Amino acid sequence: MNHAIRIHEHGGPEKMVWEEVPVPAPKPDEVLVRHGAVGLNYIDVYFRTGLYKLPSLPATLGMEAAGVVEAVGSEVSGLMVGDRVAYAMAPIGAYCQARTIKADRLVKLPDGIDDKTAAGMMLQGMTAQYLLRRTYPVKAGETILVHAAAGGVGLIMCQWAKQLGCTVIGTVSTPEKAELARAHGAEHVLISGQDDLPARVKEITNGAMLPVVYDSVGKDTFMASLDCLAPLGMMVSYGNASGAVPPVDIGILAAKGSLFLTRPTLATYTAKHADLVATATDLFSVVLSGAVKIEVNQTYALKDAAEAHRALEGRRTTGSTVFIP
Ligand code: NDP
Numbered sequence: 001m002n003h004a005i006r007i008h009e010h011g012g013p014e015k016m017v018w019e020e021v022p023v024p025a026p027k028p029d030e031v032l033v034r035h036g037a038v039g040l041n042y043i044d045v046y047f048r049t050g051l052y053k054l055p056s057l058p059a060t061l062g063m064e065a066a067g068v069v070e071a072v073g074s075e076v077s078g079l080m081v082g083d084r085v086a087y088a089m090a091p092i093g094a095y096c097q098a099r100t101i102k103a104d105r106l107v108k109l110p111d112g113i114d115d116k117t118a119a120g121m122m123l124q125g126m127t128a129q130y131l132l133r134r135t136y137p138v139k140a141g142e143t144i145l146v147h148a149a150a151g152g153v154g155l156i157m158c159q160w161a162k163q164l165g166c167t168v169i170g171t172v173s174t175p176e177k178a179e180l181a182r183a184h185g186a187e188h189v190l191i192s193g194q195d196d197l198p199a200r201v202k203e204i205t206n207g208a209m210l211p212v213v214y215d216s217v218g219k220d221t222f223m224a225s226l227d228c229l230a231p232l233g234m235m236v237s238y239g240n241a242s243g244a245v246p247p248v249d250i251g252i253l254a255a256k257g258s259l260f261l262t263r264p265t266l267a268t269y270t271a272k273h274a275d276l277v278a279t280a281t282d283l284f285s286v287v288l289s290g291a292v293k294i295e296v297n298q299t300y301a302l303k304d305a306a307e308a309h310r311a312l313e314g315r316r317t318t319g320s321t322v323f324i325p
Helices: 042-049 115-135 152-163 175-183 197-204 222-226 251-255 273-288 302-313
Strands: 003-007 016-020 030-040 064-072 084-088 098-102 143-146 167-172 186-191 210-215 229-237 260-262 296-301 320-324
Touching (some): 003 302, 030 084, 030 115, 152 320, 186 197
């Protein structure tokens, strides 16, 4: 029988319950996947608290997993029982032992990437891919700012940006996290709450400031991030770990130097199957080449997901966190 972590109402981690949920047979365009590993992402917290809207309740949380195809719908082509697959940002419902899912949301996993690594990287790694290569395509020689540099997305961004020839300035909350970010390619690491961010960026760049800031922290860092940009720079606000950014008067973008502002999401960048496959393929290649190492630094049994949420929200995790169902 299938077990899942569901919520019946929004709230704290205590709202997450481990319960038996039947798995339907796959519809014609779906497959049934048995999960080998499930990923934890900050977006799971937003759905749990209600910051992001759920289609209905009760709901199984989770946006990312890896596993094996166990049954295939009548109209599915290109996937067979026994194939190893992974997904991210598919319809919510990954915190379970098995589920049905549309076949076109899946990518096949290469042999060199195990389930745990896949569940630790699909969502965070494809995010790093589209941010660095499509939202603002970085160029060798540029200096960029990556907030939460020791986190899941952060450690991948630091390594990948370095491989692309960038100098990375990271922000973190503790000296231990600073050490980790440095070990993964961030050349300069600033401690949030201690360092004056724009002043330190000015020093590091000899006054030039930055072409791009990747900001996943949101409310607490938004204004300081804008102040780190050079004229015509791009503010990529892609998350809200500290809370949602309040409404912005767009005149501020003119006043600070004709800045660009975008609020992207992986869902848009991988909505088309061809984009999903291209994004995943690029990620697989940097991981298989060794340029980007996926650091799964926390592993929990799926039934203990509440504990993992507490650690993530309490800023006690680094790198990626994976659940074993
Ligand atoms: P992380 O592992 O990065 O964890 C979040 C980190 O944010 C914490 O470790 C902490 O690092 C930092 N942080 C800063 N302020 C706070 C705060 N008040 N409360 C909690 N954490 C805080 O998570 P993920 O890698 O899963 O995700 C990173 C961010 O990227 C999230 O905001 C997420 O929503 C966003 N995201 C966006 C996507 C998109 O397409 N738009 C897709 C994937 C992720 P420190 O202690 O060092 O400050």
